[in-house]
Amino acid sequence: MKTLSNISRISEIGMILAKYGFGDILLRMDLPIKNLGGKISSAIDPDINIFKRIRMAIEELGPTFIKLGQVLSMRPDLLPTPLINELSKLQDNVEPLHFDVIEAILEEEFDMPLDSRFAEFDPEPVASASLSQVHRAVLYGLDVPVAVKVRRPGIVGIIETDLDILAMVARQGHDNIDALKVYDLPGMVKSNRQTLLREIDFSREARYIQVAHSRVGRDENIYIPSVYPEHSTEKVLVSEYISGMKISLDMALSDACRKTLAKAGVKSAVIQILDQGFYHADPHPGNLLVTRDNRLCLLDWGMVGRLSSEERDHLLLLIQAVADRDTRRLVDLLLDITTVTSEKINRSFLEKDLMDLMDVYLAISLKEIRVKNMLVDFVQVLKDHDLRLPADLSMVIKALITVEGSARMLLPELDVMSEAEPHIRDLAAGRYSVGHMWQRLRSNLSSFWALQRHLPGSLSAIVKQVENGNLAIQFKHRNLDTFQKVLESSFNRLTLGIVLGAMIIGSSMIITTGVRPWLFGYPALGMIGYLIAAVIGLWLVIIIIRRQNY
Protein backbone atom coordinates (compact mmCIF):
# COMPACT_ATOMS: atom_id res chain seq x y z
CA MET A 1 0.00 0.00 0.00
CA LYS A 2 2.81 2.29 1.05
CA THR A 3 4.86 1.44 -2.04
CA LEU A 4 1.81 2.10 -4.20
CA SER A 5 1.26 5.53 -2.73
CA ASN A 6 5.00 6.18 -3.08
CA ILE A 7 4.90 5.22 -6.76
CA SER A 8 1.93 7.41 -7.59
CA ARG A 9 3.46 10.30 -5.66
CA ILE A 10 6.79 9.84 -7.50
CA SER A 11 4.93 10.17 -10.83
CA GLU A 12 3.21 13.29 -9.56
CA ILE A 13 6.54 14.79 -8.45
CA GLY A 14 8.02 13.85 -11.83
CA MET A 15 5.22 15.71 -13.66
CA ILE A 16 5.70 18.84 -11.57
CA LEU A 17 9.47 18.79 -12.00
CA ALA A 18 9.04 18.35 -15.75
CA LYS A 19 6.61 21.25 -15.88
CA TYR A 20 9.25 23.56 -14.46
CA GLY A 21 12.03 22.28 -16.68
CA PHE A 22 13.66 19.78 -14.32
CA GLY A 23 12.29 16.65 -15.99
CA ASP A 24 15.62 14.93 -16.28
CA ILE A 25 16.34 14.88 -12.56
CA LEU A 26 14.23 11.83 -11.72
CA LEU A 27 15.37 10.08 -14.89
CA ARG A 28 18.90 10.06 -13.59
CA MET A 29 17.78 8.35 -10.42
CA ASP A 30 17.30 4.67 -9.96
CA LEU A 31 13.70 4.92 -8.79
CA PRO A 32 10.95 2.29 -8.90
CA ILE A 33 9.38 4.16 -11.81
CA LYS A 34 11.07 5.05 -15.08
CA ASN A 35 10.92 7.72 -17.69
CA LEU A 36 8.08 9.82 -16.41
CA GLY A 37 8.93 13.49 -16.34
CA GLY A 38 11.28 13.36 -19.30
CA LYS A 39 8.42 12.67 -21.69
CA ILE A 40 6.65 15.87 -20.84
CA SER A 41 8.14 19.01 -22.20
CA SER A 42 8.43 21.95 -19.90
CA ALA A 43 5.24 24.02 -19.73
CA ILE A 44 6.98 26.98 -18.19
CA ASP A 45 9.01 29.57 -20.04
CA PRO A 46 12.58 28.25 -19.68
CA ASP A 47 13.86 31.82 -19.72
CA ILE A 48 12.49 32.32 -16.24
CA ASN A 49 15.41 32.39 -13.86
CA ILE A 50 16.30 28.88 -12.60
CA PHE A 51 16.02 29.84 -8.93
CA LYS A 52 12.55 31.25 -9.49
CA ARG A 53 11.56 28.02 -11.27
CA ILE A 54 12.85 26.02 -8.32
CA ARG A 55 10.70 28.12 -5.98
CA MET A 56 7.60 27.74 -8.18
CA ALA A 57 8.11 23.97 -8.42
CA ILE A 58 8.48 23.71 -4.64
CA GLU A 59 5.24 25.65 -4.09
CA GLU A 60 3.41 23.21 -6.33
CA LEU A 61 5.06 20.16 -4.76
CA GLY A 62 3.24 20.94 -1.52
CA PRO A 63 3.78 21.24 2.23
CA THR A 64 6.76 18.89 2.73
CA PHE A 65 8.77 20.60 0.04
CA ILE A 66 7.65 24.07 1.10
CA LYS A 67 8.71 23.43 4.68
CA LEU A 68 11.96 21.87 3.53
CA GLY A 69 12.55 24.88 1.30
CA GLN A 70 11.85 27.20 4.22
CA VAL A 71 14.33 25.27 6.36
CA LEU A 72 16.91 25.37 3.55
CA SER A 73 16.39 29.11 3.25
CA MET A 74 18.09 29.20 6.66
CA ARG A 75 21.26 27.73 5.20
CA PRO A 76 23.06 30.60 3.50
CA ASP A 77 26.22 28.64 4.32
CA LEU A 78 25.16 25.85 1.95
CA LEU A 79 23.21 27.47 -0.87
CA PRO A 80 23.81 30.37 -3.27
CA THR A 81 22.32 33.71 -2.24
CA PRO A 82 19.83 34.07 -5.18
CA LEU A 83 18.36 30.68 -4.26
CA ILE A 84 18.14 31.69 -0.59
CA ASN A 85 16.28 34.84 -1.63
CA GLU A 86 13.77 32.83 -3.67
CA LEU A 87 13.32 30.21 -0.94
CA SER A 88 12.60 32.98 1.58
CA LYS A 89 9.61 33.97 -0.56
CA LEU A 90 7.96 30.54 -0.38
CA GLN A 91 4.25 31.01 0.09
CA ASP A 92 1.88 28.42 1.30
CA ASN A 93 -1.53 29.92 0.92
CA VAL A 94 -3.89 27.25 -0.34
CA GLU A 95 -7.57 26.85 -1.09
CA PRO A 96 -9.46 26.74 2.24
CA LEU A 97 -10.99 23.45 3.30
CA HIS A 98 -14.77 23.32 3.34
CA PHE A 99 -16.26 24.00 6.77
CA ASP A 100 -17.86 20.51 6.88
CA VAL A 101 -14.38 18.97 6.85
CA ILE A 102 -13.21 21.21 9.69
CA GLU A 103 -16.37 20.47 11.67
CA ALA A 104 -15.90 16.70 11.22
CA ILE A 105 -12.28 16.87 12.43
CA LEU A 106 -13.21 18.90 15.51
CA GLU A 107 -16.15 16.65 16.41
CA GLU A 108 -13.96 13.59 16.15
CA GLU A 109 -11.18 15.16 18.19
CA PHE A 110 -13.48 16.38 20.96
CA ASP A 111 -15.91 13.50 20.69
CA MET A 112 -18.89 15.84 20.86
CA PRO A 113 -20.87 18.10 18.53
CA LEU A 114 -19.17 21.38 17.68
CA ASP A 115 -21.87 23.51 19.30
CA SER A 116 -21.48 21.70 22.62
CA ARG A 117 -17.99 23.10 22.99
CA PHE A 118 -18.15 26.38 21.09
CA ALA A 119 -20.79 29.04 21.65
CA GLU A 120 -19.81 30.56 18.31
CA PHE A 121 -17.72 29.28 15.42
CA ASP A 122 -16.98 31.37 12.35
CA PRO A 123 -17.11 29.08 9.29
CA GLU A 124 -14.97 31.56 7.30
CA PRO A 125 -11.30 30.81 8.00
CA VAL A 126 -8.97 33.54 9.23
CA ALA A 127 -6.11 31.91 7.34
CA SER A 128 -5.60 28.78 5.29
CA ALA A 129 -2.16 27.27 4.79
CA SER A 130 -0.95 23.91 3.55
CA LEU A 131 -0.59 22.43 7.02
CA SER A 132 -3.49 24.02 8.83
CA GLN A 133 -6.50 26.31 8.78
CA VAL A 134 -7.36 28.88 11.45
CA HIS A 135 -10.92 29.81 12.51
CA ARG A 136 -12.25 32.32 15.01
CA ALA A 137 -14.59 30.93 17.67
CA VAL A 138 -15.89 31.47 21.21
CA LEU A 139 -15.68 28.74 23.85
CA TYR A 140 -18.61 28.09 26.17
CA GLY A 141 -18.17 29.84 29.49
CA LEU A 142 -15.52 32.20 28.15
CA ASP A 143 -16.28 35.60 26.75
CA VAL A 144 -13.00 36.03 24.92
CA PRO A 145 -12.75 34.83 21.33
CA VAL A 146 -10.28 32.04 20.51
CA ALA A 147 -8.28 31.07 17.43
CA VAL A 148 -8.79 27.42 16.51
CA LYS A 149 -5.94 26.07 14.38
CA VAL A 150 -6.94 22.77 12.76
CA ARG A 151 -4.45 20.44 11.11
CA ARG A 152 -5.34 19.49 7.52
CA PRO A 153 -6.53 15.88 7.26
CA GLY A 154 -4.13 13.33 5.77
CA ILE A 155 -1.21 15.68 6.07
CA VAL A 156 0.89 13.28 8.17
CA GLY A 157 0.59 10.57 5.48
CA ILE A 158 1.52 13.01 2.69
CA ILE A 159 4.52 14.27 4.61
CA GLU A 160 5.70 10.78 5.48
CA THR A 161 5.41 9.58 1.85
CA ASP A 162 7.27 12.65 0.61
CA LEU A 163 9.96 12.22 3.22
CA ASP A 164 10.40 8.54 2.31
CA ILE A 165 10.87 9.52 -1.32
CA LEU A 166 13.25 12.33 -0.41
CA ALA A 167 15.24 9.98 1.82
CA MET A 168 15.57 7.53 -1.09
CA VAL A 169 16.69 10.28 -3.50
CA ALA A 170 19.07 11.75 -0.91
CA ARG A 171 20.66 8.34 -0.27
CA GLN A 172 21.20 7.78 -4.00
CA GLY A 173 22.63 11.24 -4.52
CA HIS A 174 24.93 10.78 -1.54
CA ASP A 175 26.17 7.36 -2.66
CA ASN A 176 26.61 8.12 -6.36
CA ILE A 177 27.65 11.75 -6.66
CA ASP A 178 30.89 12.63 -4.89
CA ALA A 179 30.30 16.38 -5.01
CA LEU A 180 27.16 15.93 -2.91
CA LYS A 181 28.87 14.03 -0.10
CA VAL A 182 29.82 17.13 1.89
CA TYR A 183 26.16 18.14 2.17
CA ASP A 184 25.21 14.89 3.94
CA LEU A 185 21.80 14.84 2.24
CA PRO A 186 20.51 11.74 4.11
CA GLY A 187 21.36 13.45 7.43
CA MET A 188 19.60 16.60 6.27
CA VAL A 189 16.40 14.75 5.34
CA LYS A 190 16.50 12.92 8.66
CA SER A 191 16.80 16.05 10.78
CA ASN A 192 14.11 17.77 8.70
CA ARG A 193 11.80 14.81 9.20
CA GLN A 194 12.02 15.48 12.92
CA THR A 195 11.50 19.24 12.62
CA LEU A 196 8.53 18.82 10.30
CA LEU A 197 6.80 16.10 12.28
CA ARG A 198 7.27 18.20 15.41
CA GLU A 199 5.78 21.26 13.78
CA ILE A 200 2.57 19.44 12.91
CA ASP A 201 2.16 18.14 16.45
CA PHE A 202 0.06 20.98 17.87
CA SER A 203 0.25 19.66 21.43
CA ARG A 204 3.96 20.44 21.23
CA GLU A 205 3.20 23.93 19.94
CA ALA A 206 0.81 24.37 22.88
CA ARG A 207 3.67 23.56 25.28
CA TYR A 208 5.99 25.98 23.49
CA ILE A 209 3.41 28.76 23.76
CA GLN A 210 3.18 28.10 27.50
CA VAL A 211 6.96 28.40 27.84
CA ALA A 212 6.98 31.54 25.69
CA HIS A 213 4.11 33.00 27.71
CA SER A 214 6.01 32.65 30.96
CA ARG A 215 9.42 33.74 29.68
CA VAL A 216 9.14 35.97 26.62
CA GLY A 217 5.87 37.65 27.57
CA ARG A 218 7.44 39.38 30.59
CA ASP A 219 8.41 42.37 28.45
CA GLU A 220 5.59 44.92 28.67
CA ASN A 221 5.72 45.69 24.94
CA ILE A 222 5.59 42.05 23.85
CA TYR A 223 2.48 39.92 23.96
CA ILE A 224 2.14 36.15 23.70
CA PRO A 225 -1.41 34.77 23.37
CA SER A 226 -2.61 32.38 26.07
CA VAL A 227 -3.18 28.82 25.05
CA TYR A 228 -5.97 26.50 26.16
CA PRO A 229 -4.19 23.16 26.59
CA GLU A 230 -7.37 21.47 27.83
CA HIS A 231 -8.98 22.20 24.44
CA SER A 232 -5.88 21.43 22.39
CA THR A 233 -4.76 18.11 20.94
CA GLU A 234 -2.22 16.91 18.41
CA LYS A 235 -4.52 18.08 15.61
CA VAL A 236 -6.17 21.14 17.16
CA LEU A 237 -4.65 24.17 18.85
CA VAL A 238 -6.93 26.60 20.70
CA SER A 239 -5.37 29.91 21.71
CA GLU A 240 -6.52 33.39 22.63
CA TYR A 241 -7.71 35.23 19.49
CA ILE A 242 -5.79 38.43 18.89
CA SER A 243 -7.73 40.96 16.89
CA GLY A 244 -4.69 42.92 15.92
CA MET A 245 -3.22 44.71 12.97
CA LYS A 246 -1.01 42.88 10.49
CA ILE A 247 2.41 44.43 10.19
CA SER A 248 2.96 46.35 7.00
CA LEU A 249 4.65 49.51 5.81
CA ASP A 250 1.36 51.36 5.41
CA MET A 251 -0.50 50.28 8.57
CA ALA A 252 -2.19 52.95 10.67
CA LEU A 253 0.22 53.33 13.58
CA SER A 254 1.96 56.41 14.95
CA ASP A 255 5.70 56.80 14.37
CA ALA A 256 6.34 56.74 18.12
CA CYS A 257 4.49 53.44 18.43
CA ARG A 258 6.30 51.92 15.46
CA LYS A 259 9.59 52.90 17.02
CA THR A 260 8.73 51.46 20.45
CA LEU A 261 7.57 48.16 18.96
CA ALA A 262 10.50 47.78 16.56
CA LYS A 263 12.94 48.39 19.43
CA ALA A 264 11.04 46.03 21.73
CA GLY A 265 11.11 43.34 19.02
CA VAL A 266 14.89 43.59 18.61
CA LYS A 267 15.47 43.58 22.37
CA SER A 268 13.21 40.59 22.83
CA ALA A 269 14.99 38.65 20.07
CA VAL A 270 18.41 39.33 21.61
CA ILE A 271 17.19 38.22 25.04
CA GLN A 272 15.40 35.15 23.69
CA ILE A 273 18.48 34.00 21.78
CA LEU A 274 21.39 34.98 24.00
CA ASP A 275 19.85 34.90 27.45
CA GLN A 276 16.94 32.52 27.49
CA GLY A 277 18.16 30.11 24.81
CA PHE A 278 14.55 29.62 23.72
CA TYR A 279 13.48 31.69 20.76
CA HIS A 280 10.84 32.15 18.08
CA ALA A 281 12.67 30.81 15.04
CA ASP A 282 10.43 32.34 12.38
CA PRO A 283 9.38 35.87 13.39
CA HIS A 284 8.38 36.99 9.88
CA PRO A 285 5.67 39.67 9.57
CA GLY A 286 2.95 37.02 8.96
CA ASN A 287 3.55 35.69 12.47
CA LEU A 288 3.35 39.12 14.11
CA LEU A 289 0.39 41.32 15.02
CA VAL A 290 0.05 44.68 16.75
CA THR A 291 -2.54 44.32 19.52
CA ARG A 292 -5.24 46.90 20.23
CA ASP A 293 -3.24 48.22 23.20
CA ASN A 294 -0.22 48.61 20.91
CA ARG A 295 1.88 45.64 21.90
CA LEU A 296 3.81 43.38 19.57
CA CYS A 297 2.16 39.95 19.53
CA LEU A 298 4.23 36.91 18.53
CA LEU A 299 2.10 34.15 17.00
CA ASP A 300 2.95 30.71 15.65
CA TRP A 301 5.36 28.97 18.02
CA GLY A 302 5.52 25.87 15.77
CA MET A 303 9.21 26.33 15.16
CA VAL A 304 11.36 27.36 18.09
CA GLY A 305 15.10 27.31 18.48
CA ARG A 306 16.95 26.21 21.57
CA LEU A 307 20.52 27.00 22.53
CA SER A 308 22.34 25.36 25.41
CA SER A 309 24.21 27.51 27.91
CA GLU A 310 27.45 26.52 26.21
CA GLU A 311 26.15 27.49 22.78
CA ARG A 312 25.04 30.87 24.14
CA ASP A 313 28.51 31.37 25.61
CA HIS A 314 30.05 30.52 22.25
CA LEU A 315 27.84 33.05 20.52
CA LEU A 316 28.72 35.79 22.99
CA LEU A 317 32.43 34.97 22.67
CA LEU A 318 32.12 35.15 18.88
CA ILE A 319 30.48 38.56 19.09
CA GLN A 320 33.12 39.72 21.56
CA ALA A 321 35.96 38.54 19.34
CA VAL A 322 34.44 40.50 16.44
CA ALA A 323 34.01 43.60 18.60
CA ASP A 324 37.66 43.31 19.77
CA ARG A 325 38.81 42.73 16.16
CA ASP A 326 40.62 39.68 17.45
CA THR A 327 40.76 37.49 14.33
CA ARG A 328 42.99 34.92 15.95
CA ARG A 329 40.48 34.25 18.72
CA LEU A 330 37.66 34.38 16.18
CA VAL A 331 39.32 31.69 14.05
CA ASP A 332 39.96 29.52 17.13
CA LEU A 333 36.30 29.78 18.09
CA LEU A 334 35.08 29.14 14.56
CA LEU A 335 37.24 26.06 14.18
CA ASP A 336 35.82 24.85 17.46
CA ILE A 337 32.20 25.39 16.44
CA THR A 338 32.10 24.53 12.73
CA THR A 339 32.62 21.29 10.82
CA VAL A 340 35.56 21.36 8.45
CA THR A 341 34.47 19.78 5.17
CA SER A 342 37.79 19.74 3.33
CA GLU A 343 41.07 17.96 3.96
CA LYS A 344 43.02 20.97 5.03
CA ILE A 345 42.16 24.44 6.05
CA ASN A 346 44.33 27.45 5.44
CA ARG A 347 44.21 29.28 8.71
CA SER A 348 46.08 32.39 7.70
CA PHE A 349 43.89 32.92 4.60
CA LEU A 350 40.83 32.51 6.76
CA GLU A 351 42.16 35.06 9.23
CA LYS A 352 42.88 37.49 6.41
CA ASP A 353 39.44 37.10 4.87
CA LEU A 354 37.81 37.68 8.25
CA MET A 355 40.03 40.70 8.79
CA ASP A 356 38.90 42.09 5.42
CA LEU A 357 35.30 41.57 6.38
CA MET A 358 35.74 43.26 9.73
CA ASP A 359 37.57 46.18 8.14
CA VAL A 360 34.61 46.69 5.84
CA TYR A 361 31.97 46.50 8.55
CA LEU A 362 33.82 48.15 11.41
CA ALA A 363 34.75 51.07 9.17
CA ILE A 364 31.12 52.02 8.65
CA SER A 365 28.98 53.17 11.52
CA LEU A 366 26.66 50.70 13.20
CA LYS A 367 23.82 52.75 11.81
CA GLU A 368 24.60 51.82 8.24
CA ILE A 369 25.18 48.14 8.84
CA ARG A 370 22.52 45.73 7.65
CA VAL A 371 22.54 42.61 9.79
CA LYS A 372 21.50 40.61 6.77
CA ASN A 373 24.40 41.72 4.56
CA MET A 374 26.90 41.28 7.33
CA LEU A 375 25.77 37.76 8.26
CA VAL A 376 25.48 36.65 4.64
CA ASP A 377 29.03 37.91 3.95
CA PHE A 378 30.30 36.21 7.08
CA VAL A 379 28.69 32.91 6.12
CA GLN A 380 30.14 33.27 2.61
CA VAL A 381 33.65 33.49 4.06
CA LEU A 382 32.99 30.30 6.03
CA LYS A 383 31.69 28.63 2.89
CA ASP A 384 34.78 29.72 0.90
CA HIS A 385 36.94 28.05 3.54
CA ASP A 386 34.92 24.83 3.67
CA LEU A 387 33.59 25.44 7.15
CA ARG A 388 30.02 24.34 7.82
CA LEU A 389 28.02 25.93 10.59
CA PRO A 390 26.06 23.67 12.92
CA ALA A 391 22.33 23.68 12.13
CA ASP A 392 21.52 25.39 15.46
CA LEU A 393 23.66 28.38 14.59
CA SER A 394 22.27 28.64 11.05
CA MET A 395 18.84 28.79 12.59
CA VAL A 396 19.95 31.71 14.80
CA ILE A 397 21.37 33.52 11.77
CA LYS A 398 18.16 33.09 9.82
CA ALA A 399 16.10 34.22 12.82
CA LEU A 400 18.25 37.36 13.19
CA ILE A 401 17.86 38.18 9.49
CA THR A 402 14.10 37.72 9.82
CA VAL A 403 14.00 39.92 12.94
CA GLU A 404 15.76 42.68 11.05
CA GLY A 405 13.33 42.36 8.13
CA SER A 406 10.28 42.51 10.40
CA ALA A 407 11.69 45.33 12.55
CA ARG A 408 12.40 47.39 9.45
CA MET A 409 8.90 46.71 8.21
CA LEU A 410 7.77 48.46 11.39
CA LEU A 411 10.33 51.23 11.14
CA PRO A 412 12.31 51.33 7.88
CA GLU A 413 15.06 53.56 9.26
CA LEU A 414 15.65 51.38 12.33
CA ASP A 415 19.30 50.83 13.11
CA VAL A 416 19.13 47.26 14.34
CA MET A 417 22.81 46.92 15.26
CA SER A 418 22.86 49.96 17.57
CA GLU A 419 19.58 48.78 19.08
CA ALA A 420 20.95 45.32 19.84
CA GLU A 421 24.37 46.44 21.07
CA PRO A 422 23.57 47.64 24.64
CA HIS A 423 21.47 44.52 25.32
CA ILE A 424 24.29 42.26 24.14
CA ARG A 425 26.74 44.23 26.28
CA ASP A 426 24.53 43.85 29.37
CA LEU A 427 24.18 40.13 28.79
CA ALA A 428 27.92 39.67 28.30
CA ALA A 429 28.60 41.59 31.52
CA GLY A 430 26.08 39.42 33.38
CA ARG A 431 27.52 36.20 32.03
CA TYR A 432 31.04 36.96 33.15
CA SER A 433 30.09 38.38 36.54
CA VAL A 434 31.46 36.79 39.71
CA GLY A 435 28.00 35.47 40.58
CA HIS A 436 27.59 33.73 37.26
CA MET A 437 31.08 32.25 37.38
CA TRP A 438 30.42 30.95 40.87
CA GLN A 439 27.26 29.31 39.57
CA ARG A 440 29.20 27.65 36.74
CA LEU A 441 31.96 26.55 39.09
CA ARG A 442 29.35 24.95 41.31
CA SER A 443 27.78 23.16 38.38
CA ASN A 444 31.20 21.87 37.29
CA LEU A 445 31.90 20.73 40.85
CA SER A 446 28.62 18.87 40.96
CA SER A 447 29.48 17.07 37.70
CA PHE A 448 32.82 16.19 39.23
CA TRP A 449 31.04 14.95 42.35
CA ALA A 450 28.75 12.77 40.22
CA LEU A 451 31.77 11.45 38.33
CA GLN A 452 33.69 10.51 41.46
CA ARG A 453 30.61 8.66 42.73
CA HIS A 454 30.36 6.61 39.56
CA LEU A 455 34.08 6.15 39.11
CA PRO A 456 34.60 3.21 41.52
CA GLY A 457 31.67 1.38 39.91
CA SER A 458 32.95 2.00 36.39
CA LEU A 459 36.48 0.97 37.39
CA SER A 460 35.29 -2.23 38.99
CA ALA A 461 33.30 -3.03 35.81
CA ILE A 462 36.46 -2.56 33.75
CA VAL A 463 38.48 -4.69 36.18
CA LYS A 464 35.85 -7.40 35.93
CA GLN A 465 36.12 -7.34 32.14
CA VAL A 466 39.90 -7.66 32.44
CA GLU A 467 39.49 -10.60 34.82
CA ASN A 468 37.13 -12.34 32.44
CA GLY A 469 39.47 -11.65 29.58
CA ASN A 470 36.79 -9.62 27.78
CA LEU A 471 38.52 -6.29 27.64
CA ALA A 472 39.85 -5.56 24.20
CA ILE A 473 41.90 -2.46 23.55
CA GLN A 474 43.20 -1.64 20.13
CA PHE A 475 46.55 0.07 20.27
CA LYS A 476 48.71 1.57 17.55
CA HIS A 477 51.65 3.55 18.78
CA ARG A 478 54.48 5.52 17.37
CA ASN A 479 56.94 7.48 19.52
CA LEU A 480 54.70 6.83 22.46
CA ASP A 481 57.39 7.69 25.03
CA THR A 482 57.83 11.25 23.87
CA PHE A 483 54.08 11.58 23.49
CA GLN A 484 53.59 10.38 27.05
CA LYS A 485 56.11 12.90 28.36
CA VAL A 486 54.51 15.75 26.43
CA LEU A 487 51.12 14.62 27.64
CA GLU A 488 52.27 14.44 31.24
CA SER A 489 53.82 17.86 31.23
CA SER A 490 50.78 19.34 29.40
CA PHE A 491 48.45 17.80 31.95
CA ASN A 492 50.56 19.07 34.82
CA ARG A 493 50.48 22.57 33.41
CA LEU A 494 46.79 22.33 32.68
CA THR A 495 46.11 21.15 36.22
CA LEU A 496 48.22 23.98 37.58
CA GLY A 497 46.31 26.40 35.36
CA ILE A 498 42.96 25.14 36.66
CA VAL A 499 44.18 25.34 40.29
CA LEU A 500 45.39 28.89 39.61
CA GLY A 501 42.02 29.84 38.09
CA ALA A 502 40.19 28.36 41.06
CA MET A 503 42.50 30.23 43.46
CA ILE A 504 41.90 33.53 41.70
CA ILE A 505 38.12 33.06 41.64
CA GLY A 506 38.14 31.88 45.29
CA SER A 507 40.32 34.81 46.37
CA SER A 508 38.07 37.24 44.44
CA MET A 509 35.07 35.90 46.31
CA ILE A 510 36.81 36.18 49.66
CA ILE A 511 37.86 39.75 48.86
CA THR A 512 34.21 40.70 48.31
CA THR A 513 33.19 39.26 51.72
CA GLY A 514 35.24 41.76 53.76
CA VAL A 515 36.24 39.19 56.47
CA ARG A 516 39.06 40.04 58.82
CA PRO A 517 42.05 40.05 59.30
CA TRP A 518 43.00 42.55 56.61
CA LEU A 519 46.17 42.97 54.61
CA PHE A 520 46.78 46.14 52.59
CA GLY A 521 43.18 47.13 53.31
CA TYR A 522 41.64 43.88 51.95
CA PRO A 523 40.79 40.52 53.54
CA ALA A 524 44.14 38.82 54.16
CA LEU A 525 43.01 35.37 53.04
CA GLY A 526 42.05 36.70 49.61
CA MET A 527 45.27 38.71 49.29
CA ILE A 528 47.39 35.68 50.21
CA GLY A 529 45.49 33.66 47.61
CA TYR A 530 46.23 36.32 45.01
CA LEU A 531 49.94 36.40 45.96
CA ILE A 532 50.35 32.63 45.74
CA ALA A 533 48.46 32.61 42.42
CA ALA A 534 50.68 35.41 41.11
CA VAL A 535 53.91 33.61 42.08
CA ILE A 536 52.85 30.27 40.61
CA GLY A 537 51.40 31.99 37.53
CA LEU A 538 54.64 33.88 36.93
CA TRP A 539 56.67 30.73 37.39
CA LEU A 540 54.47 28.89 34.91
CA VAL A 541 54.78 31.65 32.32
CA ILE A 542 58.59 31.74 32.72
CA ILE A 543 58.85 27.97 32.21
CA ILE A 544 56.64 28.08 29.14
CA ILE A 545 58.57 31.00 27.62
CA ARG A 546 61.95 29.45 28.45
CA ARG A 547 61.10 26.20 26.73
CA GLN A 548 59.51 28.16 23.89
CA ASN A 549 56.61 25.77 23.70
CA TYR A 550 53.61 28.05 23.93
Ligand SMILES: Nc1ncnc2c1ncn2[C@@H]1O[C@H](COP(=O)(O)OP(=O)(O)O)[C@@H](O)[C@H]1O
Ligand atom coordinates in the same frame (compact mmCIF):
# COMPACT_ATOMS: atom_id res chain seq x y z
N1 LIG B 1 -4.20 33.55 18.13
C1 LIG B 1 -4.44 34.11 16.96
N2 LIG B 1 -5.12 35.26 16.88
C2 LIG B 1 -5.36 35.83 15.68
N3 LIG B 1 -4.98 35.32 14.50
C3 LIG B 1 -4.30 34.17 14.50
C4 LIG B 1 -3.99 33.49 15.73
N4 LIG B 1 -3.31 32.38 15.42
C5 LIG B 1 -3.20 32.36 14.08
N5 LIG B 1 -3.79 33.42 13.51
C6 LIG B 1 -3.84 33.75 12.08
O1 LIG B 1 -3.65 32.57 11.34
C7 LIG B 1 -2.45 32.65 10.54
C8 LIG B 1 -1.77 31.29 10.51
O2 LIG B 1 -1.48 30.86 11.83
P1 LIG B 1 -0.05 30.27 12.21
O3 LIG B 1 -0.09 29.86 13.63
O4 LIG B 1 0.97 31.27 11.80
O5 LIG B 1 0.00 28.99 11.29
P2 LIG B 1 1.11 28.44 10.27
O6 LIG B 1 1.94 27.52 11.10
O7 LIG B 1 0.33 27.76 9.21
O8 LIG B 1 1.89 29.62 9.76
C9 LIG B 1 -1.62 33.75 11.20
O9 LIG B 1 -0.78 34.38 10.26
C10 LIG B 1 -2.69 34.69 11.72
O10 LIG B 1 -3.17 35.53 10.68
Ligand SMILES: [Mg+2]
Ligand atom coordinates in the same frame (compact mmCIF):
# COMPACT_ATOMS: atom_id res chain seq x y z
MG1 LIG C 1 2.67 31.30 10.56
